[in-house]
Amino acid sequence: MQTLKFDGRLARAGFLAALGFALMLVVGAFAGKAKAEVDALDTAALDTKVSYDQPLIKRSESTTIHLMIEVHSPREAWPGTQDRPPVNLALVLDRSGSMEDKGKLEYAKRAAKLMVDLLDPRDRVAIVEYDDRINVLWPSAPVENAREIHRRIDGLTSRGSTNLTGGMMRGVDEVLKHFDRSELNRVVLLSDGLANQGITDPYDIAREVRGARRDGVRISSIGLGLDYDENLMQAIAENGAGNYHYVEHPSQIARIFEEELSTLVRTTARDIKLRLNGSGAITSIDVISLESDTPDNVSVGDMFAGETQRIMLKVDVAGTDAASIALGDLEMAYTDARSGKEQTTVVPLTLKTSTDAAAVKKARNEDVVVEAALFDAERTQLAAVAAYEAGDTARADGLLEELSARVETQAADMDDGRLSAKLEALTVEREQMSVAGAPAERSAYLKSSKQRLYQAKSGKRAGYQLQVGDEGLEVERLQTALTNKGFWSGPIDGKYTDDLEEAVDEFQAAEGIKQDGVAGPSTLQNLGLY
Template identity: 30%
Template structure:
């Protein structure tokens, strides 16, 4: 995987399909960004605005860890990067206006003085952090707000749909948003969609001690970003229909799927389900055209990459002998499980815990089956995660945690992360 350019790999469920019948096939479109971002040592300029919740509930360990994480962030920045921070409770204060990350000691001393108090003006905190970021846009780099909170928005704008829409609007204007939810009191139904709409990442910090690690992952992701404003167009040939896209990505006005940002060394798997017409043995069909478009991080130029999905027809007997592609099976399993998590959450919200639990049990069986066919570290990890969820929902000891885990795991699976 030593490619310099992003390319698409197409995996068909099976090498050939049975002739003489209409059928549904799974096609995996793997987007493979370069293994390393651009020239060695070069990374996009970062312009990071932290919006840190300092409401009363953050008191103690959470605040201590948040401070450590923010300081870690400062340490990792280069003098050419920019840093700003706002802190919010019921009010919003600008702790650091946007400035080059040069005087790190001063920045860190300021962070050390933050203490918890008051209620949660989450929306305004986010807006103000965005304003700080907007003061010194990186130009070809990454301009991002990191919203860190453990609570629910309860002062100012509190409507989830409005805030999510605003995060989308802001991302379209060049500033992305990542959200970091700490503990169990925050609203994942705000923070996860907000980060998705905001073209950033959603992180769930179960334990305050995970904070620094999460920051590390977020920053590594930023540094590795090779493409933004990523969309995938799927054009089926005449007679072929797109039945489903298992990642459940939203589409833009022209029907293209909106994908997460591309990161060096992290392929993104998109699973498209196509309905194809009957064909003759020996015939081939160009089932669909896939067109990836994004803005290259280094050059800020648009890039287009295309690939075709081709199907070859064979006798039913010959096709029955063929093995299902391992990559396709794994991806289908992970994405189906992501959907199942959403369904289980919906049952939980209605108070139908038995139904939620039975869905999770089915997920466990399906994942075990997939692992038997094509063992991989990915599936092993998934088995672990699903086992944890089953345990959590069975003893009902912590429904908030269960729901949050499901929400975030679903988000990560959809984005191959």
């Protein structure tokens, strides 16, 4: 965990988009309101809440607090299909020889054609295909002749090696040919292998991706199968302010493409930029939900309707005799995707103090305490996965054993289901790690575990726990798996309803799993989803 010292501005640029976005939301959260425990602001695009584990701190004493930022873009913030901004998209498809295996290329072609069909004439699309050679199969143009685009895609066959970076950057070039900041500019990269031609160094690739992002083009990455480099593909998405997807079976490609386009067209806030000027009251800040330094100025990407993010900061605050503490100023700027208007806000951040120790203790926010524990656990878990990947299985297991003991104690002390689910997840993952002997098993474990941890960086934990009220692709997969097992006959609509809870409970009874109607790690594992 990196500790960041304040000297009037934050340390250095290069931080992942998620933190900048989260801090931006702190600005929104505090604007115009001065509540100590929770500050909230409803903007045209965002509902934002900031909470503290200690909203009231002891006067005259230095202390450490956790700051949790929750942001939700309401579904109502999306203007709808007719009024959405146009899409400027490049699909970059791997056609290397390995794509012949298990019909991967055929599935990719079907998915690409589906994505074209979901666009309309106001949108632009380019199709780039690559192996060791790079070809623009369909130059960027309005989607007015889908049949011809389909015909070009159908002509793809597998061949050659993998110039991943060359194909990706050709896609960026196609988007930039008709670039318009008022539109949704995106490259979607699909690969099943390693970058073994052209630019192959991860740092050089990341530099290219950051350059595209500065130019206004977002890049999402989709890794297919067990042979691609998940660290590289995840880094591309993070540096490119896009999304990362792990596709275990080629039959899932079409649904991932559909999900990627669905979130893209529902973009509500774009080109978010943040500056934070910390006061002398803050002596250091740890970003425990992300592995990154904190910049003083960053372009942080977009947010779509229906999306929720959580970010956790650990802040050391100097003691003061004052009744309140000024933590610093935050400046945020972004473009509202509906109106195209630039939004800029500068606000102060403050905390309250008290001499009453009992009042300080009573003010403790258990919800933030639990979330902070989860974020901290995920950082340790990520270190364990890295040790396992490096071949140090003893260190990996030791880290997970120590972490499990800590989470078990926390779960008992706070009696919170989220911590119990995390403990269950750690138990399942230790088992999976211990039995993953063959290379394919190790690769599957690593990709699945990293995907869950990637999602958890912004507080999205649907990868290991689903319950009533949840929605999305993970719930669809749960419904499909239960259907295949004969426990669900309802719609595959991605909604975790009371009826689905009952079906999960029945499956748990049949499998001898604790019956609670919550699809946790053990339930998901027995369904082949973990």
